Structure formats: C-alpha cells, structure tokens
Amino acid sequence: MPDLTRRATLAVAALAPAVLPSLAAAQLVPPPVPPPVPPARPLFGAGLWTLPNGLRIAHVEQRRAPVVAQYLFVGAGAGDDPQGLSGTAHFLEHMMFKGSPHVPSGEYSLRIARQGGNDNAFTSRDVTAYYAQVEASRLPMVAMLESDRQAVALIPADEVAAEQLVIIEERRQRTDVSPRARFQEAFNAAMWGRQHWQGRPVIGWPDEMRAIDRQALLDFHATHYAPSNCVLVVAGAVTEADFRRIAVENFGAVPARPATPRLRAAPPAAAASARLIQHERVEEAIFAMSWAAPSLTWGETRHAYPLEVLAHLLGSGPGSRLHKALVQEGLSAWVGASSDADTFGISDFSIQTAPRRGIPPERVESALRAEIARLLDRGVTEAETTRSTRQLTAGALLALDGLGAAPRMIGQALSIGLSLDSVEYWPAHIGAVTAAQVTAAARAVLGPNPIHTTGWLLPEGTEVPA
Amino acid sequence: MTGFSLPIQAVSGGDFTAWLVEDHSVPVVSLSWSWPGGAALDPPGVEGATSLAMGLLTSGAGDLPETAMAEALRDAAISLNFNGGRDESQGGFRCLTNALPEAVRLARLCMTAPRLDAQPLERGRARALTQARAALETPRGRASRAFWPAAFPGHPIARPTGGTEESLPGLDAAALRAALARQLRQGGLLVTAAGAITPGQLAALLPELFGALPAGDPPGVPPLPMIADFGLKIVPIEAPQSFAIFTQQGLLVADPDWEAAQVVLRILGGGGFSSRLMEEIRTKRGLTYGIYTGFETLLGQGVVLGTVATENARMAETISVLRQEWVRMAAGGPTAEELADAVAFLTGNQPLQFTDSLRIASGLLALRRNGRSMDWLDRRPERLAALIPADTSRVAARLLHPQALSVLVAGQPVGL
Numbered sequence: 001m002p003d004l005t006r007r008a009t010l011a012v013a014a015l016a017p018a019v020l021p022s023l024a025a026a027q028l029v030p031p032p033v034p035p036p037v038p039p040a041r042p043l044f045g046a047g048l049w050t051l052p053n054g055l056r057i058a059h060v061e062q063r064r065a066p067v068v069a070q071y072l073f074v075g076a077g078a079g080d081d082p083q084g085l086s087g088t089a090h091f092l093e094h095m096m097f098k099g100s101p102h103v104p105s106g107e108y109s110l111r112i113a114r115q116g117g118n119d120n121a122f123t124s125r126d127v128t129a130y131y132a133q134v135e136a137s138r139l140p141m142v143a144m145l146e147s148d149r150q151a152v153a154l155i156p157a158d159e160v161a162a163e164q165l166v167i168i169e170e171r172r173q174r175t176d177v178s179p180r181a182r183f184q185e186a187f188n189a190a191m192w193g194r195q196h197w198q199g200r201p202v203i204g205w206p207d208e209m210r211a212i213d214r215q216a217l218l219d220f221h222a223t224h225y226a227p228s229n230c231v232l233v234v235a236g237a238v239t240e241a242d243f244r245r246i247a248v249e250n251f252g253a254v255p256a257r258p259a260t261p262r263l264r265a266a267p268p269a270a271a272a273s274a275r276l277i278q279h280e281r282v283e284e285a286i287f288a289m290s291w292a293a294p295s296l297t298w299g300e301t302r303h304a305y306p307l308e309v310l311a312h313l314l315g316s317g318p319g320s321r322l323h324k325a326l327v328q329e330g331l332s333a334w335v336g337a338s339s340d341a342d343t344f345g346i347s348d349f350s351i352q353t354a355p356r357r358g359i360p361p362e363r364v365e366s367a368l369r370a371e372i373a374r375l376l377d378r379g380v381t382e383a384e385t386t387r388s389t390r391q392l393t394a395g396a397l398l399a400l401d402g403l404g405a406a407p408r409m410i411g412q413a414l415s416i417g418l419s420l421d422s423v424e425y426w427p428a429h430i431g432a433v434t435a436a437q438v439t440a441a442a443r444a445v446l447g448p449n450p451i452h453t454t455g456w457l458l459p460e461g462t463e464v465p466a
Numbered sequence: 467m468t469g470f471s472l473p474i475q476a477v478s479g480g481d482f483t484a485w486l487v488e489d490h491s492v493p494v495v496s497l498s499w500s501w502p503g504g505a506a507l508d509p510p511g512v513e514g515a516t517s518l519a520m521g522l523l524t525s526g527a528g529d530l531p532e533t534a535m536a537e538a539l540r541d542a543a544i545s546l547n548f549n550g551g552r553d554e555s556q557g558g559f560r561c562l563t564n565a566l567p568e569a570v571r572l573a574r575l576c577m578t579a580p581r582l583d584a585q586p587l588e589r590g591r592a593r594a595l596t597q598a599r600a601a602l603e604t605p606r607g608r609a610s611r612a613f614w615p616a617a618f619p620g621h622p623i624a625r626p627t628g629g630t631e632e633s634l635p636g637l638d639a640a641a642l643r644a645a646l647a648r649q650l651r652q653g654g655l656l657v658t659a660a661g662a663i664t665p666g667q668l669a670a671l672l673p674e675l676f677g678a679l680p681a682g683d684p685p686g687v688p689p690l691p692m693i694a695d696f697g698l699k700i701v702p703i704e705a706p707q708s709f710a711i712f713t714q715q716g717l718l719v720a721d722p723d724w725e726a727a728q729v730v731l732r733i734l735g736g737g738g739f740s741s742r743l744m745e746e747i748r749t750k751r752g753l754t755y756g757i758y759t760g761f762e763t764l765l766g767q768g769v770v771l772g773t774v775a776t777e778n779a780r781m782a783e784t785i786s787v788l789r790q791e792w793v794r795m796a797a798g799g800p801t802a803e804e805l806a807d808a809v810a811f812l813t814g815n816q817p818l819q820f821t822d823s824l825r826i827a828s829g830l831l832a833l834r835r836n837g838r839s840m841d842w843l844d845r846r847p848e849r850l851a852a853l854i855p856a857d858t859s860r861v862a863a864r865l866l867h868p869q870a871l872s873v874l875v876a877g878q879p880v881g882l
Contacts, residue, residue, distance in 0.1 A: 110738075179603055284596050
C-alpha cells in the first residue's frame with residue numbers, strides 16, 4: 001500500500017506517458033540493500049532517548065550537507081481509523097496544516113518555505129508522519145511548528161468542508177480514475193472484508209469520507225497524538241547535544257496525556273471472498289494472489305524475515321523463480337512478489353503478474369500455481385537463498401546516501417513497537433536466513449491458509465474460470 | 467541563505483570532461499551522463515526505438531546474457547540505468563565505492579556490446595506495447611498522449627516517446643541497433659559525478675567508460691517551434707474526474723529573464739502550498755488535490771506547462787479561476803511580499819537539493835544541459851536578491867498571455 005502524501009509530487013514530471021504497474025516498477029528498481037558480509041556495525045548509529053512526557057526521540061548525525069530532516073511519526077494510521085469512518089487518519093493529516101495555538105492556518109508551510117525548507121506529510125496503514133527539511137540552523141523553528149500542533153490542533157470548523165472536497169478529489173485522482181487502483185482496492189476488501197482494517201483503503205471509502213466531521217478529527221488527535229504514542233527522528237547536520245536541547249525545549253513542552261493503545265480487530269476466520277473477478281476497460285489483465293502472513297509484530301514472527309527472502313527469491317526480476325517460469329517462458333509481461341515484515345499486526349504475502357496478450361489467462365494462473373506447488377513440495381535450495389540474502393543486503397549502506405532513509409526506517413520501526421536494533425542490524429537479520437527457514441515460512445503461509453484470495457482484473461469480454 | 471556553495475570541479479580524462487562534486491562522507495558514488503536526441507531521433511514510423519533500445523542495454527551485453535547481467539549488477543548492488551527521453555537519452559549508475567570498478571566495467575559493456583538477444587528484446591517490446599496501451603486507460607495518460615501533437619504539430623518531439631501500438635511491433639534488432647548507432651556517440655556527451663571519488667579516479671575512468679563509443683555527434687533535431695495556440699481541446703474518456711494540461715509559449719533557457727520567470731511561475735503555481743493557484747483552487751474552493759505550473763525544459767526552451775485534475779462537473783469552474791489568476795498575474799505581477807517569499811525559498815532551498823549523490827549528479831547534469839557556468843548556482847542567490855517587483859512585473863507581463871493559454875482536458879467535463 002503506497003503512502004498517501006498531502007500533495008502530489010511535481011506534476012510536470014507526471015506528464016511522462018509510461019504508466020508502469022507498481023509491482024513491475026518495483027522490480028526495475030534495484031533491491032533496497034547490500035554488502036556480501038552484513039556490517040557488524042549499526043547502519044546509522046542512531047541515538048534514542050525518551051522525554052518525561054513519553055515522547056521517544058532519535059538522532060542520526062549526517063554531515064554531508066548543512067541541512068536537517070525532522071520527522072514526527074504518530075503511531076496511528078488508517079489501520080486505526082474508527083469503525084465506519086475510514087479515512088479519518090488521512091483527513092486529520094490534511095487538517096493538521098490548518099493551524100495550532102501559535103501558528104495560524106496555512107502558516108506552517110509558509111514559514112518553512114520562507115526559510116527555504118520543504119515540508120509534507122503522509123499516512124499509511126500504521127503511521128501518520130509529518131516531515132520538514134531545512135537548513136540546519138532552522139531546526140528550532142520547525143521543532144516549534146511541529147510540537148505546537150502535536151499539542152493542540154485547531155481544526156477550524158469553517159475549513160473542514162473545503163478540505164473534505166480536496167480529499168475526495170484526491171481519491172478520484174488516485175483511485176476512481178484508475179482501473180488498476182480500483183482493482184487493488186476491491187482485492188483488499190475481498191480478502192479481508194470491507195470493514196476490516198486491512199480491507200479498507202487508507203484514503204477511505206467515499207461515503208465514509210463524507211461522514212467524517214470535525215469532532216471525529218479532534219477525537220482521533222486526542223486519542224492518538226499523545227507524546228507517548230509518537231516518535232521524533234532528526235537526521236542531519238546537528239550535534240546530539242543541540243538536538244536533545246532543541247527537542248526538550250519544544251517537544252518536551254507538549255503535555256503528557258494518556259495514549260490509547262491500538263485496538264485492531266482480529267483477523268477474520270477466513271477470507272471474505274476467496275475469488276474476485278473484475279472486468280474493466282483495461283488493455284492488460286492482472287492476476288493477483290495474496291495470503292495472510294505473520295509480520296515482525298504478529299503471529300509466528302520467526303517467519304517474517306524468511307518471507308522477505310522468499311519474495312525476492314520468487315519475484316525479483318531476471319534470475320528469480322517466477323520470472324523464469326512466467327516471463328522467460330513467454331507467458332507474462334512481468335511478475336512480482338512482495339512481503340511486508342515491518343507492519344503492525346497481521347500482514348500479507350502477495351504475487352501479481354500480467355499475462356502477455358494472446359496468452360489465455362488460465363494458462364498463466366495454472367503455471368503460477370504449479371510453481372507454488374513445486375515450492376511447497378520441494379522447498380528452496382541453499383544456493384537460491386544465499387543469492388537472495390546477498391542481493392537483499394548488498395546495498396544496505398546506500399541508505400546513508402541521503403537524508404530520508406534513516407528517519408523513515410527508524411520512525412516506522414519504533415512506531416510499530418520494533419526496536420532500534422531491528423533497523424540498525426537488519427542486514428544481519430536477513431543475512432542469517434537459511435533455506436530451511438524459507439521453506440518453512442513458505443509452507444506456513446502459501447500452504448493451506450484460510451485467509452487467501454486470488455483475483456483477476458480482466459479486459460471486458462475476457463473470461464476465466466470462476 | 468548562509469553561504470551554501472557547491473564546490474564543483476571540472477575533471478578531464480582523455481577527450482572527456484566531467485563536473486564533479488567530491489564528498490567522502492559516505493562510501494557511495496553516482497555518475498550521470500546524457501546525449502542529446504532521445505526519442506526525437508526516431509525516424510517516422512519507428513517511434514519508440516530509442517527508448518526501447520536504451521532500456522534494453524542492461525538486458526545482456528558482451529559475454530553476459532540477460533540473467534547473468536542482472537545477477538552481476540545486483541550482487542554488487544549497482545543500480546545502472548539507461549533511458550531514452552523526449553529530447554535526450556541518459557545513462558548513469560550509483561554504487562558503493564568498492565563496486566566502482568565493476569560498475570564501470572558493466573556500464574561500458576552495456577554501451578559498447580549490447581546483445582539485444584531475441585528473448586529479452588521480444589519481452590521488452592511486449593512490455594512497451596503494454597505500457598503504450600495502458601497509458602490510454604486514464605484521463606492523465608490520454609491527456610498526455612494528446613497534448614504533445616496539439617502543442618507541437620509535426621515536430622519529432624510530439625510523438626509518444628515509448629512508441630505506439632502501430633510502431634512497436636515493427637521494432638526488430640536491426641531497428642534498435644540503428645537507434646543505438648544514432649544515439650551512443652562521443653559527441654554531445656555530458657558527464658557529471660558526485661560522491662566518494664577523487665578527481666584522479668574520475669579522470670581515469672572517463673576514457674574507460676566512453677572511449678570506445680564512436681566519434682561524432684548524434685543527428686540534430688529541428689529547433690522547437692513556437693507552441694501552437696490550440697485554444698481548448700477535449701479528449702473524451704469515461705471517468706469520474708477530468709485531467710487538464712494547460713500551456714503557453716515560454717522562454718529560451720538562455721533568456722536573461724529566465725530566473726525572474728521562474729520566480730513568477732513559483733508564485734503563480736509552483737510547488738508550494740502558498741502559490742496563488744493552490745490558494746484559490748485548492749484551499750479556498752476545494753476544487754482539486756493539486757494544481758501546479760512551471761517550466762518544462764525541452765531542446766533549450768522552457769515551455770510553460772501546468773496540470774490539474776477535478777471532478778467532471780467542476781472542471782469549467784476550475785479553468786475559469788485558472789484564467790482569472792493568469793490575468794491577475796499578467797496584469798499586476800507578484801506583490802513585493804510574494805517576491806521576497808519566493809526569493810527566500812529559492813535561495814534557501816538550494817542546499818536541500820544536494821543531499822545525496824544521485825541528486826547532486828543529476829543536478830549538475832541539468833546545469834550542463836542548460837549551458838550554465840560552473841559558478842551559476844553559487845551566484846544565483848545574489849541574482850535573485852537583486853530582483854525588484856518592477857522586474858518580476860515586467861517579466862510576468864512578458865511571459866503570461868491569458869488569451870494564448872491553451873487547455874487540453876481529458877475526461878467528461880461539463881459545461882466547457
């Protein structure tokens with residue numbers, strides 16, 4: 001699930017005609033990490049402290065440019081939206097720019113821009129995050145702006161209606177005009193149920209987005225934005241001492257209040273719908289398979305890292321199993337597999353592929369099912385596993401090139417209850433995964449699993465077996 | 467802004483000169499390079515050849531077939547990319563310093579000995595076809611496809627960069643080799659580098675990377691004509707939301723008013739929330755998620771381009787407000803406060819654009835493409851600071867012509 005940002009990136013770039021399906025795009029990009037031997041040293045060397053009001057603050061010193069990045073992660077996202085009011089976390093994210101006690105509506109971004117800075121925010125299933133990048137001496141200013149609204153969000157009543165129209169347009173732009181996005185949304189709902197937190201779109205169902213009122217936004221802020229439910233991460237050209245002083249002076253002044261733990265519904269006993277067939281005016285069919293899966297925070301957590309290795313081993317472009325079986329064999333245009341270990345609660349393991357034109361869809365489906373059957377029957381080899389762990393970790397140090405990776409990785413991990421070490425030593429965790437563990441994880445998740453859905457997005461007039 | 471400067475060095479090796487920003491704080495190196503031409507070099511009927519050929523360079527070269535090449539790159543975490551754009555082609559890689567020799571070896575192999583094996587070629591072509599078709603599924607894709615021929619009828623850059631359903635099936639290995647022979651030359655090559663590499667190392671690898679390319683320039687592309695004033699064009703597609711592209715004639719990159727015009731466009735509709743278009747169309751009226759305008763640089767010109775999406779029923783109102791704002795800016799220019807804010811942003815934002823090696827290398831490449839001097843960025847703050855409202859008002863009046871604002875809408879807009 002892509003994060004939703006408050007504004008789209010520069011639109012002119014969006015004029016490029018190519019519209020790659022997201023999984024295919026992902027596989028064109030090199031894998032996130034790697035040296036052959038995982039570093040024994042921590043990746044970022046971050047410091048972590050807790051303020052008296054409960055706010056955790058993390059610091060990574062980076063001196064390449066005289067700039068800093070400040071991220072405030074709130075440990076609540078769309079997965080924590082109230083029942084019947086999907087989209088609340090994201091709507092609140094928008095309204096957080098409409099003023100706080102010392103910052104009038106609209107001034108937040110204006111003040112940062114006047115100092116040459118950039119700011120934005122995003123909402124995912126697990127977190128709502130607000131960030132700013134500024135020249136290093138402006139850190140106190142952005143710390144003041146951010147802490148002011150973390151303490152109190154004004155949410156002016158006369159600005160709610162116009163912003164509600166904005167998020168409805170955002171939904172139209174992201175989802176309603178795109179057959180693939182509509183399919184993805186319907187697929188999640190089919191698997192988890194329309195009202196399960198995994199089955200609702202982050203941006204919300206249209207009727208529920210319209211039902212969110214000011215009080216619901218205030219309630220969400222009161223419930224989830226307590227300092228003890230948030231994490232501040234700053235990376236850049238600031239010393240630890242200056243960072244801690246600035247954090248204490250600004251965020252330390254936010255009053256402590258009780259934080260409500262995430263109350264997420266248990267997984268359904270079985271998929272709401274095991275099969276989805278959706279016809280749209282599309283040129284290209286897509287086949288999707290998804291299984292409920294453990295994460296690093298839920299269920300058999302020992303399977304979480306092996307599942308990441310499995311996703312690479314199956315669907316990471318040339319050399320991976322499904323690429324050989326489907327793409328090299330001329331059946332599919334592309335195929336990808338994904339696993340999301342660092343999420344809060346139950347996660348999923350997914351495979352998507354686009355059959356080549358002229359290839360009967362059921363042929364692709366049966367070839368893919370045959371590969372999964374072979375995987376479950378015979379497991380994976382040490383050679384495949386070593387190749388995947390090496391490639392997954394080879395570029396780990398590339399995360400040091402740039403300001404955003406450290407705060408995003410650290411903020412996400414701490415917000416869902418993982419340790420700082422889970423970030424600092426993740427290459428070692430991946431590097432330690434064995435073939436036997438990958439095989440066991442594959443059998444546990446891709447074998448008989450009551451929460452499992454398959455789906456087809458088909459051009460009109462094309463049929464597949466139900 | 468407080469004395470930010472980007473220490474650019476010019477490094478020569480063999481017949482090649484690269485711009486370098488050296489920084490050893492992180493063990494990472496990025497190189498970027500480009501050739502003029504891109505998809506504009508495709509002969510009529512062969513649309514998509516340059517883009518497809520450039521994309522296939524990493525799909526097997528020399529003694530490394532597709533999978534072996536992919537494994538070699540990923541085992542060493544080298545991200546090596548080539549692509550063919552509308553008016554130029556680019557190459558580049560980012561890697562850890564210990565993988566630099568391997569990155570150079572593989573990049574050179576891809577440029578000088580591409581295999582274009584039948585299987586990856588056939589799949590690449592199928593993927594391009596799929597993308598060409600999928601681009602027509604959304605209002606945005608439809609609008610983009612229709613925009614270029616409307617704005618620059620008959621010019622080679624107006625054709626779909628990635629090819630069409632008609633052209634792609636005919637692209638065989640011979641057509642792709644011809645495209646590579648046109649594009650991959652020593653002439654016209656621009657190279658930049660950033661990160662943990664010394665000038666001496668860079669000087670040594672330049673001839674190694676590019677020395678085996680054939681001499682001479684890629685074929686020329688006709689200069690970009692004045693943009694056609696096409697008024698209002700509607701491309702029907704069934705969708706709940708319309709997507710609009712609006713445009714008008716811009717300036718040459720070399721125009722002395724270039725930076726003042728950038729300031730005017732930022733205030734009118736540049737990236738920030740504080741732009742007039744965002745304030746009027748998003749914040750006050752809730753008409754859209756985002757509206758932006760700025761220069762799209764092509765063949766040495768900045769074309770004024772903008773985009774907005776809104777519900778079909780409200781596109782007419784959106785365009786009406788857009789036109790009002792165009793008139794207001796053309797007539798009055800920015801206020802003194804708006805000018806000060808924009809200059810403060812553009813000046814202060816400079817260091818934020820150079821926080822990783824990839825962005826530094828591609829930023830340097832943009833400077834070179836636009837023919838800027840090595841001290842262009844360092845002196846930009848003082849040029850911006852010297853702007854007064856009379857300057858930006860004059861440039862706003864020169865640049866913005868409300869009667870010549872052309873709008874293309876894809877969707878089912880009501881009342882236009």
